[in-house]
Structures are given as structure tokens and as C-alpha cells.
Amino acid sequence: MIYGYARVSTKEQNLETQLAQLESFKCDLIIEEKHTGSTMKRPKLETLLQELKAGDKLIITRVDRLGRNTQQLLSLVEELQDRDVTLYIIELGMEATHRNGKLFLTILSALAENERELLAEKRTAGIKNAREKGIKLGRKGKSKEQVEHAIDLWKQNDKTIKQIENATGVSKSILYREIHKRELKRELV
Numbered sequence: 001m002i003y004g005y006a007r008v009s010t011k012e013q014n015l016e017t018q019l020a021q022l023e024s025f026k027c028d029l030i031i032e033e034k035h036t037g038s039t040m041k042r043p044k045l046e047t048l049l050q051e052l053k054a055g056d057k058l059i060i061t062r063v064d065r066l067g068r069n070t071q072q073l074l075s076l077v078e079e080l081q082d083r084d085v086t087l088y089i090i091e092l093g094m095e096a097t098h099r100n101g102k103l104f105l106t107i108l109s110a111l112a113e114n115e116r117e118l119l120a121e122k123r124t125a126g127i128k129n130a131r132e133k134g135i136k137l138g139r140k141g142k143s144k145e146q147v148e149h150a151i152d153l154w155k156q157n158d159k160t161i162k163q164i165e166n167a168t169g170v171s172k173s174i175l176y177r178e179i180h181k182r183e184l185k186r187e188l189v
Helices: 016-023 043-051 070-082 099-132 144-156 161-168 172-182
Strands: 002-008 029-034 057-060 086-089
Touching (some): 002 043, 016 029, 029 043, 070 086, 070 099, 144 161, 144 172, 161 172
Parallel strands (some): 002 057, 057 086
């Protein structure tokens, strides 16, 4: 039996291109999944892998549809090969479960993994550089005026924390932190 597997990482992405490619290979069954590839927890893929039998063929469009790192991918290819299941990758135009296919796949997967690591290093360096220049990252804090207004409302003792939060935009955690810092006490009415 010929199985196709199509996956995208987010619900906003669509599978149309992958499905069209898989349909052109006359797959008997195409499994669609919208789940991140950073982990192996992809329920539909796991179910498919359990159902594959000797002589079956699994077709994917690209290497990164099955795994995000070399070890994960090669482990899966090894498992398929041991079970006599052929893995065909459309993008490469080759069967990955044969000796030369595994070699090429190892190199390609290692390059992709290296690219992800380089991007992470660039991101970290960019953040460090921004901080060194005094650029503040993350969400903007509340202005002193907003916090003072929230404290004034709290002192009036006629509004709940939720009402103060809604009126000023100052979160209850910021308000409580400021109350504690100033050692304020509310008068009981």
C-alpha cells in the first residue's frame, strides 16, 4: 500500500501544495496533520507508523515533514528500513531507506539542523546586542502615571482590584507589588 503524509506546523498554514504533490504519486491513503515538528508527538504520524507493513511505501514531500533533527530522522528511517517499508521523499526524488539515500539524507538533515542552530545563535546575539545598546526588549511597562492612578483608586477603598485593573490597565500583580513595596495598608470600612 502507498501512504502519503502531509504536515504543517500551525493551524494557519495549509496543506494544499503537499496534498497536490502526494496525489500525483497515486497514494492509496494520505494522512494530513497540523502539528509542530519540534517533537515526535504527532498522533496521526505515530498511528500511521504503527500501521505500516513490510512492502508498504511512505511518501513525504520534504525531509522536515518527519523530523526536526538528524538523530530523530535517521532513527525513523532506520526503523522503516528494518520493517521493509520504503520511504520516498519527493523533494529529493529518491528513496531514503536505501544506502545512498540514507547517506544523502544524513547530510541534508545535518545541514538543516545546523541552519536552525545558526538562526538561534543569530537571534541570541541580536538580543544581546540590543541590550548592550540599552534597547529595552519585551512588553512595555505601565507608566508611572498609570500606576499612581491605580494606587489612588485602591486607596479610595471603593473599587475592587478587578475594577482598578480595568480602569487603569495596571495588572493586579503590578498593583500588589507596588502596594507591598510602599507598605500600604487599606482602611477597613
